[in-house]
Amino acid sequence: MLQLSLNTVSLGSAYALVALGLVLVLNATNAVNFAHGALVMVGSYLAFAIAAVVPAKGIVILPLVLLSAAAFGLVLALIAYFPLRTKPVVAVFIATISAGTIFENLVLLTFGPEPRSTPPILGNRMLDLGNGVAIGEQSVAVICAAFVLIGGQYLLFAHTRFGRRLRAVAQDPDMAAACGINIKVMIAFTFMLAAALAGAAGMFLSATYYTSPTDGANYMMKAYLAVTIGGWGSIPGTVIGAFLVALFEVLIPAIPALIPGLDAVLPTATLFSMTSSTIALFLTFLAVLLLRPQGLFGEAIKKRA
Amino acid sequence: MSVSHARTAVGILFVLALAAWPLVFSSPFDLRIFTLAGVFAVMVIGYQFIFGHVGALALSQATFFGLGAYATAICAVHLGFGFPATLTLSVLVAVSVALFIAIPVLRLGSHYFALATLGISQIVTLVALEWVSLTGGGNGLSGVPLPSIAGLVIPRGWPLMLLVWSFVAAGGFVAWQMMRGLYGKACHVVRDDEVAARSLGIDIHRIRLTMLLLSAAYGGVAGALFAHVNRIASPEALEFKTMVLCLTMAVVGGRTKVAGAIVGALLIVHLPEWFRFLDRSYVMVNAIILIGLLIVAPEGLVGLLDRVLPRAPGEGMGKTLARHRPAMSPPARGALLPSTTPILEVRNLVKRFGGVKAIDDVSFDLHRGTITAVIGPNGSGKTTLVNCITGVEVPDVGAITLGGSAITGGRPHDIARAGIARTFQNLRLVDDMSVLDNVAVARFEAEGAGPLNALKIGREDPRLLRAYAYALHLLHRLGVEEVHRLCGSLPYGVKRRVEIARALALDPQVLLLDEPAAGLNESEQNDLAARLQDLAANGVTLLIIEHNMPFLRTLATYMICLDQGRVIAEGRPREIYENPLVLDAYLGRGAGASSASSPVFAEAGV
Numbered sequence: 001m002l003q004l005s006l007n008t009v010s011l012g013s014a015y016a017l018v019a020l021g022l023v024l025v026l027n028a029t030n031a032v033n034f035a036h037g038a039l040v041m042v043g044s045y046l047a048f049a050i051a052a053v054v055p056a057k058g059i060v061i062l063p064l065v066l067l068s069a070a071a072f073g074l075v076l077a078l079i080a081y082f083p084l085r086t087k088p089v090v091a092v093f094i095a096t097i098s099a100g101t102i103f104e105n106l107v108l109l110t111f112g113p114e115p116r117s118t119p120p121i122l123g124n125r126m127l128d129l130g131n132g133v134a135i136g137e138q139s140v141a142v143i144c145a146a147f148v149l150i151g152g153q154y155l156l157f158a159h160t161r162f163g164r165r166l167r168a169v170a171q172d173p174d175m176a177a178a179c180g181i182n183i184k185v186m187i188a189f190t191f192m193l194a195a196a197l198a199g200a201a202g203m204f205l206s207a208t209y210y211t212s213p214t215d216g217a218n219y220m221m222k223a224y225l226a227v228t229i230g231g232w233g234s235i236p237g238t239v240i241g242a243f244l245v246a247l248f249e250v251l252i253p254a255i256p257a258l259i260p261g262l263d264a265v266l267p268t269a270t271l272f273s274m275t276s277s278t279i280a281l282f283l284t285f286l287a288v289l290l291l292r293p294q295g296l297f298g299e300a301i302k303k304r305a
Numbered sequence: 306m307s308v309s310h311a312r313t314a315v316g317i318l319f320v321l322a323l324a325a326w327p328l329v330f331s332s333p334f335d336l337r338i339f340t341l342a343g344v345f346a347v348m349v350i351g352y353q354f355i356f357g358h359v360g361a362l363a364l365s366q367a368t369f370f371g372l373g374a375y376a377t378a379i380c381a382v383h384l385g386f387g388f389p390a391t392l393t394l395s396v397l398v399a400v401s402v403a404l405f406i407a408i409p410v411l412r413l414g415s416h417y418f419a420l421a422t423l424g425i426s427q428i429v430t431l432v433a434l435e436w437v438s439l440t441g442g443g444n445g446l447s448g449v450p451l452p453s454i455a456g457l458v459i460p461r462g463w464p465l466m467l468l469v470w471s472f473v474a475a476g477g478f479v480a481w482q483m484m485r486g487l488y489g490k491a492c493h494v495v496r497d498d499e500v501a502a503r504s505l506g507i508d509i510h511r512i513r514l515t516m517l518l519l520s521a522a523y524g525g526v527a528g529a530l531f532a533h534v535n536r537i538a539s540p541e542a543l544e545f546k547t548m549v550l551c552l553t554m555a556v557v558g559g560r561t562k563v564a565g566a567i568v569g570a571l572l573i574v575h576l577p578e579w580f581r582f583l584d585r586s587y588v589m590v591n592a593i594i595l596i597g598l599l600i601v602a603p604e605g606l607v608g609l610l611d612r613v614l615p616r617a618p619g620e621g622m623g624k625t626l627a628r629h630r631p632a633m634s635p636p637a638r639g640a641l642l643p644s645t646t647p648i649l650e651v652r653n654l655v656k657r658f659g660g661v662k663a664i665d666d667v668s669f670d671l672h673r674g675t676i677t678a679v680i681g682p683n684g685s686g687k688t689t690l691v692n693c694i695t696g697v698e699v700p701d702v703g704a705i706t707l708g709g710s711a712i713t714g715g716r717p718h719d720i721a722r723a724g725i726a727r728t729f730q731n732l733r734l735v736d737d738m739s740v741l742d743n744v745a746v747a748r749f750e751a752e753g754a755g756p757l758n759a760l761k762i763g764r765e766d767p768r769l770l771r772a773y774a775y776a777l778h779l780l781h782r783l784g785v786e787e788v789h790r791l792c793g794s795l796p797y798g799v800k801r802r803v804e805i806a807r808a809l810a811l812d813p814q815v816l817l818l819d820e821p822a823a824g825l826n827e828s829e830q831n832d833l834a835a836r837l838q839d840l841a842a843n844g845v846t847l848l849i850i851e852h853n854m855p856f857l858r859t860l861a862t863y864m865i866c867l868d869q870g871r872v873i874a875e876g877r878p879r880e881i882y883e884n885p886l887v888l889d890a891y892l893g894r895g896a897g898a899s900s901a902s903s904p905v906f907a908e909a910g911v
Contacts, residue, residue, distance in 0.1 A: 232417075
């Protein structure tokens with residue numbers, strides 16, 4: 001039970017990193033970056049590649065992954081966002097999907113289609129807490145690392161001059177430009193930051209779950225859901241949304257194990273599979289929208305009248 | 306050669322190139338790819354209804370497509386039905402799922418709509434994967450026969466290709482026919498500005514539902530054809546990748562033109578084939594080319610044509626219009642003398658936002674042919690009052706009666722149809738539509754334009770022509786001459802008058818004007834005041850929300866002053882100017898005594 005909630009929180013914090021990157025770009029550009037899932041995947045392959053050269057623990061590799069993923073974020077902004085900045089939002093939508101395809105195929109050509117795994121942050125041991133209770137070292141490490149990254153992002157935004165400029169761009173790009181902020185630089189940095197967070201998440205996730213080049217779409221969907229549940233633009237809402245998504249993913253397949261004797265009554269194998277957890281997640285999401293069309297936590301970005 | 310001839314020439318060349326394509330690239334493989342392009346063209350023409358014409362980012366088109374494919378495959382493989390029956394069932398399945406989707410989803414805002422439709426698609430895909438006995442699971446359901454009509458099997462190659470492309474032609478014709486008249490203009494307004502569309506009496510939910518169902522029907526047809534061409538229905542047809550393909554075709558080709566759908570489908574289906582020689586990196590080259598196309602032609606390749614060879618102003622309006630122009634003048638519904646019976650009654654209106662009472666127990670009457678002004682400082686509840694009367698906001702307490710019948714809490718388009726028109730403080734015109742179209746579209750409801758009667762349009766839409774004649778008359782009355790210019794390129798003052806003309810095109814009994822003088826210079830203000838007086842003299846009842854005292858001085862016959870949501874004074878303008886409560890509200894407490902020299906009122910000459 002403890003391990004289960006720990007898994008939820010650990011998965012949730014990794015998803016929160018992914019979703020946070022999506023929402024940062026969303027706020028700064030008003031466009032959904034559909035290559036974001038591919039950036040997560042790129043992050044795990046970067047970690048894999050770096051680990052092959054630098055045989056060290058994840059914590060040593062992490063800064064390198066952050067930096068190299070940020071470079072991919074910059075590339076993404078340069079090819080799929082800036083040329084289309086003044087064009088209709090759907091154009092950015094398609095361009096980022098295309099950019100995601102490019103990343104996916106780059107990885108596919110370089111590493112082949114086999115799923116890869118990355119080194120854990122500290123180790124993969126089970127920490128014995130006594131009384132027969134043990135928890136995975138990686139889960140705890142992921143939670144801590146995600147906490148540090150999210151906290152760092154928060155501090156950057158809330159307490160630095162640079163962060164204030166980033167927020168100004170997110171709130172009102174025209175006004176920010178009028179105040180002498182170079183919004184292009186700010187947007188480029190937002191893309192890099194988002195990619196770095198996504199890359200870190202990719203590294204954390206593939207230590208446990210493996211990642212293959214086509215996994216981007218899956219992460220994209222999760223992040224998209226988290227952002228939407230969280231209220232489309234709200235940063236705390238997005239983090240909560242990410243945890244809800246993780247909760248569904250961990251909890252529903254675990255139901256047969258939690259309720260003994262259920263196997264006898266229901267065909268648990270099909271009823272509580274990964275597939276059904278995804279279906280349940282979407283159905284819940286639709287039900288929420290039916291009751292609250294403005295999203296679970298209201299809308300952060302109001303349409304300007 | 307004029308631009309219009311050049312456009313015709315491009316159109317003819319396009320059709321000829323299309324016809325020549327399968328003659329030139331005639332190997333069985335090329336024909337198969339061309340046939341597939343036709344299948345996707347049908348799907349994209351359908352997708353343009355919801356995505357292009359009303360601008361809703363639906364991510365469910367692949368679902369309708371896949372459902373159509375599965376319906377055909379299941380009925381043909383398991384039940385042995387012929388092509389007409391399987392096709393009908395494919396359409397029915399897609400449309401009924403669309404109807405089901407529409408219930409929770411259609412009223413959602415843009416991104417929620419996108420994700421909700423995507424969510425439903427995911428569910429359908431997963432069900433198709435898991436329900437192995439019916440769908441064949443991940444392998445799909447193979448062995449779909451070639452289409453057979455009345456026992457006659459249509460073989461591969463040319464016959465199948467022609468069958469598919471005849472669907473493209475028929476589907477394209479229906480879509481073009483439906484969208485070229487007044488109905489299409491109404492869809493354009495819905496796409497551009499929902500609030501404005503509602504204020505013109507357009508039921509946006511109904512239009513969006515119609516568009517979604519049409520999309521689904523086309524998706525179902527395309528899916529059915531896809532199953533026959535590929536001889537298999539597999540989960541791939543349902544997947545997000547297919548959706549992205551469809552979206553890409555629509556964006557690259559063009560979002561609202563049938564030709565755009567065809568160009569997009571041809572290009573996107575053939576691109577990978579053209580770069581197949583690059584072996585493993587062709588997908589990347591493909592993606593790079595796509596981004597390049599988006600940069601060059603963000604409005605789509607067919608949209609690019611509009612940029613290179615822009616449509617001549619007024620082209621396509623018809624010569625009929627010129628002939629009818631002088632004869633057609635709209636009868637004024639309210640052409641009666643001022644009377645003592647109130648046309649609009651507002652009783653004890655209350656509207657709260659959280660703990661704030663934006664409107665607090667407001668009551669007043671409007672008499673026919675009068676000009677009433679609502680004044681008050683910023684935040685006094687003026688715009689909320691207009692929003693409550695027009696149904697944009699639902700009041701918490703109170704009753705609003707128009708000509709004896711209650712309209713409280715009615716939907717905006719119903720209230721607009723009942724006879725209350727409005728203008729907006731921040732203009733809400735459709736910038737990429739001509740002045741004439743902007744005004745004519747307000748005749749949508751009066752002319753009874755709909756998708757079905759749009760199909761019966763002959764050479765020109767008679768409803769649209771009548772709407773144009775009506776609009777021309779009103780524009781003339783308001784002194785707007787350049788009726789073929791795009792609204793976005795007009796000077797501010799003219800835009801104001803166009804918006805008033807649009808509101809008048811609803812033939813309203815009551816016209817609400819939200820700060821009509823804002824941004825106008827003095828001579829424009831005098832001109833507008835004279836025109837408004839003329840309208841009132843013709844029996845239209847005016848309610849003007851305004852700050853500008855000099856503008857109201859000669860115009861208003863009655864004034865209501867709001868402060869913090871309450872009516873603090875009402876009466877003839879002179880009484881209002883001298884009312885100490887009003888002076889307090891405007892100038893702060895205690896300023897009332899000495900305020901005759903204050904700027905606001907000094908300007909008004911009080």
